[in-house]
Amino acid sequence: MSQQSIFITGGGSGIGRATALLFARKGWRVGLADVNVAGLAETAAALPGGASTYVMDVRDRDAWSEALEAFTATTGGRLDVLFNNAGIGTGGPLVLTDFAEIDRVIGVNLVGVLNGAKIGHAYLKRTPGSCLLNTASASAIYGSSGLAPYSATKFGVRAITEALDGEWAADGIKVRDLVPSFIDTPLLNAGTAGTNRSIRETVTGAGLELTGVDTVAEAAWAAVHGDTVHTYVGKTARRMAFAARWMPGALRKQMRRGRAR
Numbered sequence: 001m002s003q004q005s006i007f008i009t010g011g012g013s014g015i016g017r018a019t020a021l022l023f024a025r026k027g028w029r030v031g032l033a034d035v036n037v038a039g040l041a042e043t044a045a046a047l048p049g050g051a052s053t054y055v056m057d058v059r060d061r062d063a064w065s066e067a068l069e070a071f072t073a074t075t076g077g078r079l080d081v082l083f084n085n086a087g088i089g090t091g092g093p094l095v096l097t098d099f100a101e102i103d104r105v106i107g108v109n110l111v112g113v114l115n116g117a118k119i120g121h122a123y124l125k126r127t128p129g130s131c132l133l134n135t136a137s138a139s140a141i142y143g144s145s146g147l148a149p150y151s152a153t154k155f156g157v158r159a160i161t162e163a164l165d166g167e168w169a170a171d172g173i174k175v176r177d178l179v180p181s182f183i184d185t186p187l188l189n190a191g192t193a194g195t196n197r198s199i200r201e202t203v204t205g206a207g208l209e210l211t212g213v214d215t216v217a218e219a220a221w222a223a224v225h226g227d228t229v230h231t232y233v234g235k236t237a238r239r240m241a242f243a244a245r246w247m248p249g250a251l252r253k254q255m256r257r258g259r260a261r
Protein backbone atom coordinates (compact mmCIF):
# COMPACT_ATOMS: atom_id res chain seq x y z
CA MET A 1 0.00 0.00 0.00
CA SER A 2 1.28 3.47 -0.84
CA GLN A 3 2.03 5.98 1.88
CA GLN A 4 -1.01 7.56 3.50
CA SER A 5 -1.35 11.33 3.22
CA ILE A 6 -2.92 14.24 5.08
CA PHE A 7 -3.41 17.83 3.93
CA ILE A 8 -3.63 20.31 6.81
CA THR A 9 -4.75 23.93 6.64
CA GLY A 10 -3.50 26.21 9.37
CA GLY A 11 -0.40 24.04 9.36
CA GLY A 12 1.99 26.84 10.26
CA SER A 13 1.30 26.76 14.00
CA GLY A 14 -0.86 25.49 16.83
CA ILE A 15 -3.14 22.52 16.26
CA GLY A 16 -2.06 22.19 12.64
CA ARG A 17 1.62 21.95 13.53
CA ALA A 18 1.04 19.50 16.38
CA THR A 19 -1.14 17.29 14.16
CA ALA A 20 1.41 17.38 11.34
CA LEU A 21 4.13 16.25 13.75
CA LEU A 22 2.03 13.37 15.05
CA PHE A 23 0.96 12.07 11.63
CA ALA A 24 4.47 12.45 10.21
CA ARG A 25 5.92 10.43 13.08
CA LYS A 26 3.43 7.71 12.26
CA GLY A 27 4.73 7.56 8.70
CA TRP A 28 2.20 9.71 6.84
CA ARG A 29 3.03 12.10 4.02
CA VAL A 30 2.05 15.64 5.03
CA GLY A 31 0.88 18.64 3.04
CA LEU A 32 0.73 21.98 4.86
CA ALA A 33 -1.18 25.11 3.90
CA ASP A 34 -1.18 28.48 5.64
CA VAL A 35 -0.91 32.19 4.98
CA ASN A 36 2.06 32.26 7.36
CA VAL A 37 5.15 31.62 5.22
CA ALA A 38 7.59 31.51 8.14
CA GLY A 39 5.31 29.23 10.16
CA LEU A 40 5.00 26.81 7.26
CA ALA A 41 8.76 26.59 6.95
CA GLU A 42 9.18 26.01 10.69
CA THR A 43 6.61 23.22 10.73
CA ALA A 44 8.06 21.53 7.64
CA ALA A 45 11.56 21.68 9.11
CA ALA A 46 10.35 19.94 12.28
CA LEU A 47 8.83 16.97 10.46
CA PRO A 48 10.75 13.77 9.76
CA GLY A 49 11.03 13.77 5.99
CA GLY A 50 9.73 17.33 5.68
CA ALA A 51 6.45 18.28 4.03
CA SER A 52 4.97 19.84 0.93
CA THR A 53 3.99 23.43 1.72
CA TYR A 54 1.46 25.76 0.12
CA VAL A 55 1.00 29.43 0.91
CA MET A 56 -2.77 29.66 0.78
CA ASP A 57 -5.73 31.64 2.08
CA VAL A 58 -8.63 29.24 2.60
CA ARG A 59 -11.01 31.88 1.23
CA ASP A 60 -9.29 31.57 -2.17
CA ARG A 61 -10.96 28.77 -4.13
CA ASP A 62 -8.44 28.80 -6.97
CA ALA A 63 -5.66 28.39 -4.40
CA TRP A 64 -7.49 25.40 -2.91
CA SER A 65 -7.73 23.70 -6.30
CA GLU A 66 -4.09 24.39 -7.16
CA ALA A 67 -2.78 23.21 -3.78
CA LEU A 68 -4.75 19.96 -3.68
CA GLU A 69 -3.86 19.16 -7.27
CA ALA A 70 -0.18 19.80 -6.56
CA PHE A 71 -0.17 17.83 -3.31
CA THR A 72 -1.93 14.77 -4.69
CA ALA A 73 0.50 14.78 -7.60
CA THR A 74 3.17 13.96 -4.98
CA THR A 75 1.11 11.20 -3.32
CA GLY A 76 0.13 9.12 -6.29
CA GLY A 77 -3.34 10.63 -6.17
CA ARG A 78 -4.04 9.74 -2.52
CA LEU A 79 -5.73 12.06 -0.06
CA ASP A 80 -6.56 10.04 3.03
CA VAL A 81 -7.35 12.99 5.28
CA LEU A 82 -8.21 16.60 4.55
CA PHE A 83 -7.94 18.52 7.81
CA ASN A 84 -9.95 21.75 7.61
CA ASN A 85 -8.17 23.33 10.54
CA ALA A 86 -7.38 26.95 9.61
CA GLY A 87 -9.21 29.46 11.77
CA ILE A 88 -8.98 32.89 13.32
CA GLY A 89 -10.47 34.40 16.44
CA THR A 90 -12.07 37.68 17.39
CA GLY A 91 -13.49 38.81 20.67
CA GLY A 92 -15.50 41.53 22.32
CA PRO A 93 -19.10 42.72 22.33
CA LEU A 94 -20.75 42.29 18.95
CA VAL A 95 -21.93 45.91 18.86
CA LEU A 96 -18.31 47.07 19.12
CA THR A 97 -16.94 44.65 16.51
CA ASP A 98 -16.20 46.06 13.05
CA PHE A 99 -18.18 44.61 10.16
CA ALA A 100 -14.88 43.98 8.37
CA GLU A 101 -13.75 41.79 11.27
CA ILE A 102 -17.04 39.90 11.29
CA ASP A 103 -16.69 39.25 7.55
CA ARG A 104 -13.10 38.10 7.99
CA VAL A 105 -13.95 35.58 10.72
CA ILE A 106 -16.88 34.19 8.74
CA GLY A 107 -14.79 34.03 5.57
CA VAL A 108 -11.92 32.07 7.12
CA ASN A 109 -13.70 29.94 9.71
CA LEU A 110 -16.87 29.03 7.85
CA VAL A 111 -16.57 29.73 4.12
CA GLY A 112 -13.01 28.39 4.17
CA VAL A 113 -14.28 25.07 5.56
CA LEU A 114 -17.00 24.86 2.91
CA ASN A 115 -14.42 25.62 0.21
CA GLY A 116 -12.15 22.85 1.43
CA ALA A 117 -14.99 20.36 1.66
CA LYS A 118 -16.45 21.07 -1.78
CA ILE A 119 -13.11 21.17 -3.60
CA GLY A 120 -11.57 18.34 -1.60
CA HIS A 121 -14.44 15.91 -2.12
CA ALA A 122 -13.23 14.61 -5.48
CA TYR A 123 -9.79 13.79 -4.07
CA LEU A 124 -11.19 12.12 -0.95
CA LYS A 125 -13.63 10.07 -3.02
CA ARG A 126 -10.75 8.56 -5.00
CA THR A 127 -9.10 7.34 -1.77
CA PRO A 128 -10.81 4.39 -0.03
CA GLY A 129 -11.49 4.96 3.67
CA SER A 130 -10.76 8.70 3.51
CA CYS A 131 -11.84 11.30 6.06
CA LEU A 132 -12.70 14.99 6.11
CA LEU A 133 -11.75 16.33 9.54
CA ASN A 134 -12.90 19.79 10.65
CA THR A 135 -11.89 21.86 13.66
CA ALA A 136 -14.90 23.15 15.56
CA SER A 137 -14.69 24.42 19.15
CA ALA A 138 -16.28 24.35 22.57
CA SER A 139 -17.95 27.52 21.27
CA ALA A 140 -20.00 25.18 19.07
CA ILE A 141 -21.61 23.66 22.17
CA TYR A 142 -23.04 26.84 23.68
CA GLY A 143 -22.52 30.34 22.31
CA SER A 144 -19.66 32.00 24.17
CA SER A 145 -20.26 35.48 25.52
CA GLY A 146 -17.84 37.94 23.97
CA LEU A 147 -17.16 35.61 21.04
CA ALA A 148 -20.43 35.77 19.06
CA PRO A 149 -19.02 35.76 15.47
CA TYR A 150 -16.50 33.07 16.36
CA SER A 151 -19.16 30.93 18.04
CA ALA A 152 -21.45 31.33 15.05
CA THR A 153 -18.78 30.01 12.69
CA LYS A 154 -17.97 27.05 14.90
CA PHE A 155 -21.64 26.09 15.22
CA GLY A 156 -21.61 26.18 11.42
CA VAL A 157 -18.59 23.88 11.23
CA ARG A 158 -20.39 21.42 13.47
CA ALA A 159 -23.45 21.54 11.20
CA ILE A 160 -21.33 21.05 8.08
CA THR A 161 -19.75 17.99 9.67
CA GLU A 162 -23.08 16.38 10.50
CA ALA A 163 -24.59 17.18 7.11
CA LEU A 164 -21.65 15.91 5.07
CA ASP A 165 -21.25 12.77 7.16
CA GLY A 166 -24.70 11.89 5.86
CA GLU A 167 -24.18 13.12 2.30
CA TRP A 168 -20.82 11.47 1.78
CA ALA A 169 -21.42 8.09 3.43
CA ALA A 170 -22.28 6.57 0.06
CA ASP A 171 -18.94 7.80 -1.29
CA GLY A 172 -17.05 6.00 1.48
CA ILE A 173 -15.88 9.26 3.09
CA LYS A 174 -16.07 9.74 6.85
CA VAL A 175 -16.66 13.28 8.10
CA ARG A 176 -15.57 14.11 11.62
CA ASP A 177 -14.88 17.15 13.74
CA LEU A 178 -12.89 18.07 16.80
CA VAL A 179 -14.71 20.03 19.49
CA PRO A 180 -11.83 21.16 21.67
CA SER A 181 -11.76 23.37 24.70
CA PHE A 182 -10.16 26.71 24.07
CA ILE A 183 -6.65 25.94 22.85
CA ASP A 184 -3.50 27.47 24.25
CA THR A 185 -2.18 29.01 21.03
CA PRO A 186 -1.22 32.55 19.92
CA LEU A 187 -4.76 32.89 18.52
CA LEU A 188 -5.93 33.70 22.04
CA ASN A 189 -3.61 36.70 22.27
CA ALA A 190 -5.82 38.71 19.90
CA GLY A 191 -7.58 41.66 21.48
CA THR A 192 -11.29 41.92 22.19
CA ALA A 193 -13.25 44.80 20.68
CA GLY A 194 -13.99 47.68 23.03
CA THR A 195 -11.76 46.38 25.85
CA ASN A 196 -8.11 46.07 26.75
CA ARG A 197 -8.55 42.32 27.29
CA SER A 198 -7.29 39.53 25.08
CA ILE A 199 -9.42 36.57 24.00
CA ARG A 200 -7.34 34.54 26.45
CA GLU A 201 -8.46 36.79 29.31
CA THR A 202 -12.09 36.63 28.16
CA VAL A 203 -12.00 32.84 28.10
CA THR A 204 -10.25 32.38 31.42
CA GLY A 205 -12.46 35.08 32.96
CA ALA A 206 -15.44 32.88 32.15
CA GLY A 207 -13.82 30.09 34.15
CA LEU A 208 -12.89 28.04 31.07
CA GLU A 209 -9.66 26.05 30.90
CA LEU A 210 -7.15 25.98 28.07
CA THR A 211 -6.13 22.74 26.35
CA GLY A 212 -2.69 21.95 24.93
CA VAL A 213 -2.18 21.39 21.21
CA ASP A 214 -0.65 17.93 21.68
CA THR A 215 -3.88 16.74 23.30
CA VAL A 216 -5.82 17.99 20.28
CA ALA A 217 -3.43 16.26 17.87
CA GLU A 218 -3.96 12.93 19.63
CA ALA A 219 -7.71 13.52 19.39
CA ALA A 220 -7.33 14.19 15.66
CA TRP A 221 -5.67 10.81 15.19
CA ALA A 222 -8.44 9.10 17.17
CA ALA A 223 -11.18 10.94 15.25
CA VAL A 224 -9.77 9.96 11.87
CA HIS A 225 -9.61 6.30 12.89
CA GLY A 226 -12.82 6.17 14.95
CA ASP A 227 -16.57 6.13 14.48
CA THR A 228 -17.55 9.19 16.52
CA VAL A 229 -18.70 12.22 14.53
CA HIS A 230 -17.90 14.78 17.26
CA THR A 231 -14.78 14.33 19.38
CA TYR A 232 -14.81 16.49 22.51
CA VAL A 233 -11.32 17.43 23.65
CA GLY A 234 -10.45 18.71 27.11
CA LYS A 235 -12.30 19.07 30.39
CA THR A 236 -14.00 22.32 29.45
CA ALA A 237 -15.49 20.91 26.24
CA ARG A 238 -16.76 17.79 27.97
CA ARG A 239 -18.16 19.81 30.87
CA MET A 240 -19.89 22.25 28.51
CA ALA A 241 -21.41 19.40 26.48
CA PHE A 242 -22.81 17.89 29.66
CA ALA A 243 -24.10 21.23 30.94
CA ALA A 244 -25.67 22.18 27.61
CA ARG A 245 -27.71 18.99 27.72
CA TRP A 246 -28.54 18.68 31.37
CA MET A 247 -27.98 22.11 33.01
CA PRO A 248 -28.50 24.81 30.36
CA GLY A 249 -29.55 27.37 32.97
CA ALA A 250 -26.28 27.04 34.86
CA LEU A 251 -24.28 27.36 31.64
CA ARG A 252 -26.23 30.48 30.67
CA LYS A 253 -25.39 32.07 34.05
CA GLN A 254 -21.71 31.21 33.59
CA MET A 255 -21.62 32.93 30.20
CA ARG A 256 -23.26 36.01 31.67
CA ARG A 257 -20.65 36.19 34.42
CA GLY A 258 -17.82 35.80 31.93
CA ARG A 259 -18.97 38.29 29.31
CA ALA A 260 -16.42 40.86 28.16
CA ARG A 261 -16.84 44.35 29.66
